Amino acid sequence: MSSIPSLLRDRIAATPDDEAYRTPSDGGWTSLTWREVGEQVRGLALGLAGLGCGPGKRVSILSSTRLEWILADLAVLATGAATTTIYPSNTAAEAAFVITDSGSTIVIAENDDQVAKLRSVQKELPGVTHVVVIDGTASDDGWVVTLDSLQGPEDGDYEGMVDAIAAGDLATLIYTSGTTGRPKGVELTHDNWLHAAGGVRRMDLISRDDLHFLWLPLSHSFGKLLEIVMIDIGVPTAIDGRLDKIAENLGVLKPTFMAAAPRIFEKIHNTVVATVRREGGIKLRIFNWARETGIRVSRARQREAPIPLTTRIEYALADRLVFAKLRDRFGGRIRFFVSGAAPLSMDIAEFFDAAGLPILEGYGLTESSAGSFLNRLESVKFGTVGPPLPGAEVRIADDGEILIGGRGVMRGYHGLPEETAEALEDGWLHTGDIGELDQAGRLRITDRKKELIKTSGGKYVAPTYLEGRIKAACPYASHVFVHGDRRNYVTALVTLDMDVAGPWARAESLPEDPERLREHPRMREEVQRAIDQVNADEASYATVKKFAILAEDFTVETGELTASLKIKRKAVEERHGKILDAFYEG
Missing domain, CATH: 3.30.300.30 (ANL, C-terminal domain)
Structure with missing residues (x-):
């Protein structure tokens, strides 16, 4: 396949009646099959085309993580246009910058509050012809239309639009968070995403038998990569971006894996530790003993060292008294977590591994389509981000900087040729991170080059x-x-x-x-x-x-x-x- 819409078309043809997505609905959850997803994407794509969406155009999405975000994204791509992502927490001025810098002509907004944000800077958005609101009302002046109203003609040439998309066409503009300086628009093509997603598929880490729980911001490259990976492999995904619902959703959905930023794992760890400290007494002593026992086992596994029989017996007791209860909090079926976007403390990683909840830390930049390195379940080494994903290339420069190569590397920064040339010097992406490779080819990141x-x-x-x-x-x-x-x-x-x-x-x-x-x-x-x-x-x-x-x-x-x-x-x-x-x- 040459594009994300053609990937979706192949998935629908292969497993039309399999579950694709699960979304909150009236206190429960509603499922959509891949066939139903295809029908909704087709209707939205033809409706967007009627608003002028098509090859060479940009559409901004200003919404939290939800099913409609993915459906809208896939529909935009099917027209041949590219998606620009905006965090719902961005201010009106920040949103206006992304919209104008990207040249977006349509904005898809989550609700009336986000529309009000856009209205406050409407004079700064002369290129925006329409705002499409997901949960909200249309405006009398025609500038705001509802997502539900976007249904193209039954005889529209959806297949023709998809067939016309080339692998090198722009798929996404993601603006970097900007820890220093103003955000830069990272240009990622269909081929960039397909290559990165294919690398995850070739790891044989997940299958159609899994259930993925997605809450990460789809405005972030990590969330976007997960979207493409699940289509590629055909993994059902339960979607709910509400942070206050994560714990409840894990218990109800019982997913088999979930990705998160380190802050989530830190918060879970700290809540557990603080709770047992408050209880004190025998519970605290049992917890501390179980933790020490579990970490001994975890470290032995990492060294691939034999675990003595007495330690195995102790660990079985620790698991029954402490760790099994912790796993139940996550639904009891988690096979692994994935951590990315920021460094994960080894102390946190070892605690979760001791509890039978391994965290696979990965690494990548928006500029490398989010996924370049990932630990393997069978050879996880905490403190590293694992070896490169299949198809990704790595070099360590003389000053220790990590350089990334391969088809996952961005086309460039939007409208910034000098910054692009600097970042892609000698054909390698200069990450700005310092690291080293161990004997097994796993990458250890020591720090940001500019933040030491x-x-x-x-x-x-x-x-x-x-x-x-x-x-x-x-x-x-x-x-x-x-x-x-x-x-x-x-x-x-x-x-x-x-x-x-x-x-x-x-x-x-x-x-x-x-x-x-x-x-x-x-x-x-x-x-x-x-x-x-x-x-x-x-x-x-x-x-x-x-x-x-x-x-x-x-x-x-x-x-x-x-x-x-x-x-x-x-x-x-x-x-x-x-x-x-x-x-x-x-």
């Missing part, structure tokens, strides 16, 4: 590594920001996860107000204990000497996090500069 801290003593420190370890050691921490570039020692800012810290404070008769709790000696003791634990394993120059607990968490809305929940280091330094400077006074 160099102390005034000339020593390099990897901040994200320390941040991940501190978060794993302190269940009450939401985010950790390690600072110290051109300073004489390393310091940290810590924010509280009040979903976890609140119940602990209440149980300990401590203030539940974040402003008062952050200053309480007991709270500082908990954070100091975690930092001391991490410091014990680090060289002196990499240890955190001072820290402050903030009353407010880092958020996307305050500009301290990207839409994919990565810390914007420059923004944090600017907003909390006085606190950081005070660490080094006197």
Whole structure:
């Protein structure tokens, strides 16, 4: 096949009556077969074509993760147009930038609130002819139409539109989160996506017997890749982007695998640890013993070392008393999780593996179609992102930078030839990440090339590594920001996860107000204990000497996090500069 719509057509022909998607409906779930998906996509595609959608056009999607996002995306692609993605959390100004920079003529918006956002900047969107609203009402001026009203003619030439799409045609424009600088539009072709998805298929990791639970933002390249992979293999996907429903949905759906960003695994881990700490007594002792036993087994498996009979007996008891109950929280059928978008702490990975819930960490950039490396179930090595996916190529430059090659690498940055030439120098994608390959060809990422801290003593420190370890050691921490570039020692800012810290404070008769709790000696003791634990394993120059607990968490809305929940280091330094400077006074 040469395009994503032709891939969908092949899937419908191969398994027309198999379940394709499951979506929330009236307190339950409704299923669609691949044949039904094909019928809906055909109708939407012909309707969009009637609005002027077609080859060379761009359509922006401004919506959270839901079935209609995928149907709209597939319909846009079927016309020969390309999709531009916008996070629903983006401000009106941010959305306007993506729409105008991409040249989108149609915007598909989730609801009336998103339409209102677009209305507030309508004068800045002269090229937008229509807004198509999923859950909302049409406008009297004709600018806003409903998704349900988009049904093309029965005799429309859908097959002709699909046949006309070439592998090298633009499929997606995804704007990078922009931890530094303004977002850049990454141009990804149909062939880019098909190549990346094919690499996952060739791993034989998942099959049509699996059930995939998708909540990740489809505006992100990771979510988009999952969309294509499931069509390629024919895996049914349950879709619900509501974060507050993840735990409930896992119990109801009983999926076999799920992908997530590390923040989700950190939050689950911290909630479990904080809960057993509050209960204390025999439950806490059993939990700690089970955890230690499970991690011994996990590390032995990673070394491919034999596990003594006594350890196997202990682990079976630990599994019955602790780990089986944890697996039940996720529906009892999870075979593995996939983690991407940011580094995963090895402490978190080993805890989940000990519980029989292995997390396969992967790595890729939007510029490499999201998927370039992934650990294998049979040879997982925590602390690495695994070997390259089939078809992906890797080189380590002289300065340690990771370079990626292969058909998954982007066509370029939209309208930015100089930035494209710099990123694709010598035909390789320069990732900006530092890493190394082990003897088995697995990649270990040490840090961002541009984010390494160099102390005034000339020593390099990897901040994200320390941040991940501190978060794993302190269940009450939401985010950790390690600072110290051109300073004489390393310091940290810590924010509280009040979903976890609140119940602990209440149980300990401590203030539940974040402003008062952050200053309480007991709270500082908990954070100091975690930092001391991490410091014990680090060289002196990499240890955190001072820290402050903030009353407010880092958020996307305050500009301290990207839409994919990565810390914007420059923004944090600017907003909390006085606190950081005070660490080094006197």
